[in-house]
Amino acid sequence: MTRTGAVTRGSGRVALACALLYGGAVAAPATAAPPPAAPGGGEREDIVCDEKVDDRDPFYPGKSGSARYDGLFRQGARVPDSQLDAVTPQGVAVWYGWNGGRDLLVVSAYRDDPGPGVRARDEDARLIGIDAASGQHVGTLRIAPTHAGGIAIARGWAFVQGRRENGSETVRRYAPAKLREAFLKGVREGASEAFPFVAADGAAERVYSADFLSAYEGHLYAGQFNEADHDVMYTYAIKDDGTLGERGTRTEVPKKTQGALVTGDRFIYSTSYGRDKRSNIYVTRRGPVLDPGKLSCFRAPSMSEGLALYRGDVLALYESGAWKYRSDPKTRNVIAHLHMAPLSRLTALVG
Numbered sequence: 001m002t003r004t005g006a007v008t009r010g011s012g013r014v015a016l017a018c019a020l021l022y023g024g025a026v027a028a029p030a031t032a033a034p035p036p037a038a039p040g041g042g043e044r045e046d047i048v049c050d051e052k053v054d055d056r057d058p059f060y061p062g063k064s065g066s067a068r069y070d071g072l073f074r075q076g077a078r079v080p081d082s083q084l085d086a087v088t089p090q091g092v093a094v095w096y097g098w099n100g101g102r103d104l105l106v107v108s109a110y111r112d113d114p115g116p117g118v119r120a121r122d123e124d125a126r127l128i129g130i131d132a133a134s135g136q137h138v139g140t141l142r143i144a145p146t147h148a149g150g151i152a153i154a155r156g157w158a159f160v161q162g163r164r165e166n167g168s169e170t171v172r173r174y175a176p177a178k179l180r181e182a183f184l185k186g187v188r189e190g191a192s193e194a195f196p197f198v199a200a201d202g203a204a205e206r207v208y209s210a211d212f213l214s215a216y217e218g219h220l221y222a223g224q225f226n227e228a229d230h231d232v233m234y235t236y237a238i239k240d241d242g243t244l245g246e247r248g249t250r251t252e253v254p255k256k257t258q259g260a261l262v263t264g265d266r267f268i269y270s271t272s273y274g275r276d277k278r279s280n281i282y283v284t285r286r287g288p289v290l291d292p293g294k295l296s297c298f299r300a301p302s303m304s305e306g307l308a309l310y311r312g313d314v315l316a317l318y319e320s321g322a323w324k325y326r327s328d329p330k331t332r333n334v335i336a337h338l339h340m341a342p343l344s345r346l347t348a349l350v351g
Helices: 067-072 176-185 343-347
Strands: 074-078 088-099 102-110 125-131 137-143 151-154 157-161 169-174 204-207 212-216 219-223 231-238 244-253 257-262 266-271 279-285 295-300 304-310 313-318 337-342
Touching (some): 067 295, 088 157, 088 313, 102 157, 102 304, 157 176, 219 244, 219 257, 231 257
Parallel strands (some): 257 304
Antiparallel strands (some): 074 337, 088 102, 102 125, 151 157, 212 219, 231 244, 257 266
């Protein structure tokens, strides 16, 4: 979902507000004034992305994104086909120690129409749990309808993009205890009514946007996808009860940003738009603006989405494996797996 005046993210329909349906109101952070305009400037002609390819076949279906991507990334866990038959993946987060010593990859996904052979009862979004070590599908749960563009897990809370409510973009929070119980109950196969439903905790909170989310050192980073221009993300301090503080630091993000990863000294972005077009991966030094002298950009397979960090590896999620894209001959790369690259090798691209 995108704010007024921005181009709609991805191919999903713009969702209408339904806070009353799920018993929620919108809670505004302390800074309630309208956000400042995006930096502007259109396409950054001074930023050049490496698009060189070689003669080797890539490790994923379709044409190579770039030789650099193919040399850095490798195949990771697969998003279950039973889920890709019904929903479209958007974001990914890591839940360390979710069940004893096990770690969980949590994929957020929206549902607008059912895939082949799947009954449609509603348009609830889903959170898909994948064991980080084995790649096995642990379970799936449902949450209230949303594009689910961003997801982050931090300070004992899970944050997911909400719907636009009363003219504001929102983020929802979920208590891990409820998610854990639902994942343990959730079946691995079947129609949507078989998956447990988990309600958000408290009111959805107003943010600049939550098309993509990341978290670092107790702060939530929430940003705006913009197909026509570069845009921004803001920080929000996460309180002990999961509520958010006032809007904080503002950072310029690339045009068409679908995912972001924040580290101590780097920002990493996934940008894409269009099933027939290559994506980009940006690695930048942390700072308020995109400085061409402090970043590296290279092409990637089509339809990249969220990013996350797991034990030294950057995870990249793709939406192209979803039912509505994989059967379309226009889709450049049909990717059902997460891709992984060492963070150290990515950060080394920028001196």
